[in-house]
Amino acid sequence: MSATYRALASVVMLIGFYVVALLQLAAVAALGMWLFSHTSGVVTGKLLLPLVVALGAVAVGLWKAIRTKNEPAPGLILGEREAPQLWATVRELAAAVGTRAPDEIRLVPEVNAAVGEQSRLLGLVGGRRTLYVGLPLLQAMRVDQLRSVLAHELGHYSGRHTRLGGVAYRGRLAIEGTVERISPRNPIGWVFKGYSKLYLMVDNAASRRQELEADRASVRLAGHEAATSALRTLPALDAAWAFYMRRYVEPGWSAGLAPDDLFGGFAQLLQARREEIDELRENAPEREASRWDTHPPIGVRVAAMGEAPAAEARLDDRPAWIMLADVAGAGRQLQGLVVDHGSRRILPWPEFVAESVAATVQQQADGIYRAAGRFAGTAAPGLPTVLDLVRTGRLGAFAEQFFSNATRKEAALAFAGPMETLLDNAAVRSGRARWQLSWSGPAQLVGAGGEPWDLAEIAKLAVSPETLDEALSRLAERGVDAAQATVVQARASARNADLIGGLANIKIDGREHDVLVLDNGLVLIPDPGKSSEGEKRLTEMVSAEPVGELAARHPYLPYEEITSVEVTREVPLKATLTLYDGRTVQVQELMSSEFLEKHSRDTLLRVFERIND
Template sequence: MANSIRAGISLAMLAGFFVLAAAQVAGLLALGVWLSTVLAGLVVVKLLWPLFAASTWAVGRGVWRAVRSRPEPPDGLLMPADQAPMLWAAVRDLAAEAGTRMPDEIWLTAEANAAVQEESRFLGLAGGHRRLYVGLPLLQTMTVAQMRAVLAHELGHYSERHTRLSAPAYRGRLVIAHTLERIGPNNPAGWIFRGYARLYLLVDHAVSRRQELEADLASARAAGADAAAGALREIRVLDAAWSFFLGQYVHLGWESGYAPADLFAGFGALVEARRDELDELRAHEPDDSGSRWDTHPPLSERLAALAAAPHTTASPDTRPAAMLLADIAEAGRALQRVAIDSGERTLLPWPDLTAAALAARVQREADAVFRMIARTVGRPVAGLADVTEYIAAGQLTTIAQPFFPTATRREAGPLFAEPLETLLRLAALRSGVARWWHSWSGPAEFRGVRGTELPLEEIAKLAVTPGGLDKALGELAALGVDIHRAVPADTAPSTFGSDVVGGLANVRADGVEHDLFVLTTGLVLVADPGKSDNGRQRMRELLAATSAVSLAERNRFVAFEEIEGVRIHKQVPLDAELVLYGGATLRIGERWSSDELDDGSRKRLVSLLERV
């Protein structure tokens, strides 16, 4: 009965969106009839057409796109019963305890999570094909008891018929999202629709939170309240570990053109090596007060509900959940082949990936130092051998000052030891006497190829000490470091690792209109942008079709490292003058009709320019 009421609420909220659109159209027609008695017909059309179009064309297009859209299943590996008999047996047992139909398919996914999906029919009134998605990282690291609790929670969504509501809720969110995409931020009709969208999401998320609590209780009934609570705590820990693993290890190589040969084996090794750190995270309950915009209740609320649920006396199964698969290592490699698109990246074992990726990072950092020095001395290229010649010629302060513009001339020379150490590391790498050593328990370490420490920091400090350069060069030679091997690989400002953080449509750059995209590494100016009334949508469509790096390569790119100074004459609308190295200037002027890529784009741009 409760689920029927929720289904009715979902459908009523969706219907209300169309009633709102129809009411706006009726009101606009009535207003048009009245205005036609006091104004010329053409004037009335020009005044009301934007509102009418928002209430008809935008809604119609949103409905059309929502009807044609289908939920995309996660990329994963289908696991037939004959390839994972123990996993299927556990799911079959839990489904029987939950009193629900078995899923038709079980998929492994590359996520530290689990989920269910059902292709319901007739707006959720009839069930359909069921899929259960199980994250391989959970199977790698959980116990059988915890894994059973996770599976029971997901099957609880089936037994409570939550998945049947996903179809109308999914369609409703798509209709509203697609409609708002087509309406400009300054259109009054959009204000009304956005207000209703917030109400729709509030109701939708409140229903979702209730469903999660019901699925938790279903998990407690099937697997035990203690196991259910333990699984909730463990998923929080593993989710943090998985995010850390992707950000600090996988992305490290990914951005440099390398991918791990065995992704999931790496995660298992990380969890094992950092067990003490994860135990500390397990020991601290999160401070999660929650929000009405959340789709899941706070963990504390979920744990409190489980604490009040009936408890069983069965002994928990502490065996590793990996036993539910016949060969979890092979399953991980198979999942990586189908779910992880490595593109043209080179597959490497983890130690080699870390060494290659960090060596590439050192080269990029050194290139930025070389470019700054070359600009300072007026040379097209500068390598480490050139840098030592400048120091020997008494030009240390000259080449150091741009790196530390607020330092005095007396302070700048000694401070240059830091960028110089980067150049020495590059020379050691290119000379084959050093490498980055991989570690799962901490950061990678820069050491000699035999694991010995290299005193490059001390040598760099010695080199910038008056009279210390020759001794420093002697120590480098004794280590086998050839300074002539440290040369720039990229003499132009790099767009490597660029992400779009904002944008302004229809701004004037030196008097010519452009769309301005703000990247983490600089500014991209796209000429001949088009009309100002659809700037936000135009920029978003462009970004959906290309990457930030490609955008910078095909248009004018002004790297932040090329900007010597900034004068901001006015922040709203933005009026700024950028002084580039070499004496050129770039004047950026925002118009009142300019649009932001997203709210806060202007503020982020001003903040970046002020830091420059």
Template sequence: MSTTLRAAVSVAMLVGFYVLGLLQLALVGWLLYEIWTHMHGAGAAKLSWLLLAAVGAVLAGLWRAIRTKPSEPDGLLITPEQAPELWATVRELATAAGTRAPDEIRLEPMVNAAVSEDARLLGLLGGTRRLYLGMPLLQTFTVDQLRAVLGHELGHYSGSHTRLGAIAYRGRLAMYETLSRVGRYNVFGWVFKGYGRLYRLVSNAVGRRQEFEADEVAVRVAGADAAVGVMRELPVATFAWNFYFGQYVAQGVELGYAPDDIFGGFGQMHAARTEALAGLRDIEPDDETSVWDTHPALGDRITAIRALPPVQHTADERPATILLPNVDELGRALQAEAFDFGDRPVLPWAEFTAASITAARQRGADRIFRSTARLLGVQEAGLAEILDLAADGKLGKLAAEFFPDATRKEAALAFADPMDDLITLAAVHSGVVGYQHSWSGPAQLVGRDGQPADFTEIAKLAVVPESVAEARARLGTLGIQIEAARVVESRATAGGSDVIGAMANVRVNDQETDLIMLDRGFVFVPAPKGTDDGEKRLKEMLSNNDPATLAQIYRYLPYEEVTGARVLKPVPINAEVDLHDGSTVRIKARWTGEELGKSQDTLEKILNRLNERAGR
């Protein structure tokens, strides 16, 4: 089946999705007529209501999709005056591909390239064309590789792949909206779900064929070597960007800071880790794919590219950023367009790194300080109180909470690692050491002389009663003020937490509740009494809110405040949780309650772990 014919079938199936909704509406109308013709009273009314509710969920999704328009284009608009060489290259390649050049070029904050077209009259008339280029892609590719990417994307234009984009968008939206509103027991929804799976099979097959066709254009305008180079470089660039964002950006932003130049930082890190990334290019791309994939496997695309007739092409190994003469300025403009950092302080990279690591270390220390305060029965505590516990031979009681599988004596000795962190925090706050930013490796802890600092030996002395005094003396000699390390957050928060489970309509102290399980605690969200749409409600809540926000709005119970837990009944789970303040939280699941994944099993594991920790 040709790509054009496949696309036509795909569009026909989209039309069929709407027709299916109308047929179901007609069926319900006929059933209502039959019901009221042969039945009367409460029975007929109840049956009619069930039918209307079932088909209503389907029609509501269709109606919302019909009324919804594609969102406004995002990304940073790049004019020909800002990037004349890039625009000239795009227009040259559009001519070579036999198609009209895009009307807009927009930069995006991701490793990606794409095209769109606001076509009209079911794709018969062309409209505004947009080319989207990811800034990280421009920062890692050569000119040749970028030409191959551009040729591929322009190939989607020359193959008329974008003409039906708006129709496909609305069709996918209709399916999503409809299926998201249909409960698992809605018979009308079963028909749509089966139809949706069939549509995905056809649509994805069309998409995979179109990718091969666009690759042929890439080879024609840039050569096979450049096209294959793109296939090998894409996974590397994606890995580098994800690594960079995870290791350098995300934690600091989550802790309340923002870097002043995200894309400039990525370019520097990529350059500093060139050798480390080189090995990834030697890994053979995956050649496995699925009928559910929208793109062919990279290995299959490389094989197809190598089978094409050779094309003579003069190599251009210059960095692709040569086509963006003001790349640093554009990177900062894209950051302002793409990222909303709110009121976070915007810091240069060296300060951002130091502030982020210090804040992360303080958060970890606060967890220990809060436990210390509870153990001592005081409002707040710090390193000084922990050293006092160690000197009195009572550190094991505190340490057992953090090393539940060890005896108290073993736990006290194992506490040397957390003690090292606490001493480091005191040293940072005392101005004795600081964190040195690096693009080629982790940030280093260095002293005022720029040499690496290490407090491991002092930490080992500080966990043994007989040598605590010596540890204090050494800290004093170094100018480290023990009192500088104290609690900042005396009440635990959910900042940085991940969701590990969620259950709808759980009875918590006899109140109807949606239970959100984080890796650091429970969030109790008031819930309606009805158990319908519980799973949908959980998904919407978690997709629209991060865990820290939910913990601020609703009751948050950190695991660190738990002194014991008992599972009274495993299915549906019925349990009690004892807290440090002497109160007890009763958690009782319902047979009809919905959950995400196997959250009830997750809850049982959490409770058993809390019980084991309390028994130490």
């Protein structure tokens, strides 16, 4: 019955949204008549225009929601030939929960499984069913765990939960689309935002009940152990996938490279770091529930599973990927369907890692080289520039900028760490060493024969004038030429940068800009558009493309080029940035300024404080 109640609640709440709109329209009409009788038509028009525009957004939101189709998500369609055991298992479980099997199974790249149904007439008439199975689940789970996941998803079908997917989807789309089109300063928007929160609270509460219902099917068909262990595996697997993408894929991706087997690499990582992932599984967070969650907390679900009736299910610890005829081939096909490589060079994993780590180390070295160039007044700096600072006893003065709480002598000794990075870069640039892939830890610097190269001791010798010659002699014995290590990127870029804030409608040197605050610089976007759409514009901008690409298309000001910041007023912000070349940049917040998130101004102020330290 919960599906019926959710249907009724979704429809009633959605109708209520537009009843609220009609009531507000009537109120605006009454206000208009009163204003027209007491003021001029011009004044009436100016006061009512924002309200009419807001109500127009309601009509647009409804129209788009009605026209939008809930199409299946992209993925690799698996037929009987590609997944014979998976199809057999799904049909068996569908019969056990008393529902019709899905019409198609799609392999997707997410750490998730889901079901969808293209129902009609507000869910009264069933439609084409799609079961989505995340490839990472097949790679990481046992057969019995995957059975529990599949039973859970098919339980949504037997509970008729997916029938209302279209209604809930269109309801959310209509309400969210309407609210997005209304300025945050428009009083009508306040009413709609409040109603949208109420709608989500009601719909999410129903969704949480449905998850608990589907969990009962999971336990009944797969048993307590398989169901609870699979549930605890999901957050651990999610964390492993995020780590994999951040540590292994993204550095090379941002350097213009792509691995030839994205999902195969994840399988290798799962195998090499099994103990770490098991530890994550055992320590899965059992956080408190929020009224905005669509799923109950893991602790609540595990407790409910413990009370649910369970079948006598035997352990099946075979890897779940045996349900596919060729899991490696399926992964490569899926990559071809869902990954847009653009102009990136596609490389096998060993070459991909070697080049991506080399590019990352070069980027780190370039930052040091540019700083050395500014300090020494050299236009084309490199490792020889830094070594000359050592020889002339000026390394401590230069290194103070990297170790703010150290004396010059302490800074010179501490520079052995950055010096090792520079020497690693020189070894690779000289063709004497390369970075070797490791799935169980960081990439290792190795020589031509695969032997480990550790330049830490030489780096310690290289930061002192008294032992510099010995360091250079040892480098020469290994065939490392310091002259080969020079700056590649003469000016800092936003590659690998993270977005930490955003401000719209900010004056930069007297001209309006949108400003994206990254962890290594500011992206300055001139003449952004209507001041009333600043927050919306920022959100759409950062959702549409990576910040590195935005920085490549717009003026970019790296923090390393700013020598000091004078903040004359914090709210609204007014500051003067002084650059190393003597230029200044004026930053001024306006009354119409808006933020990507509410702490963006404070974030920028902390950046300014860090520059001045």
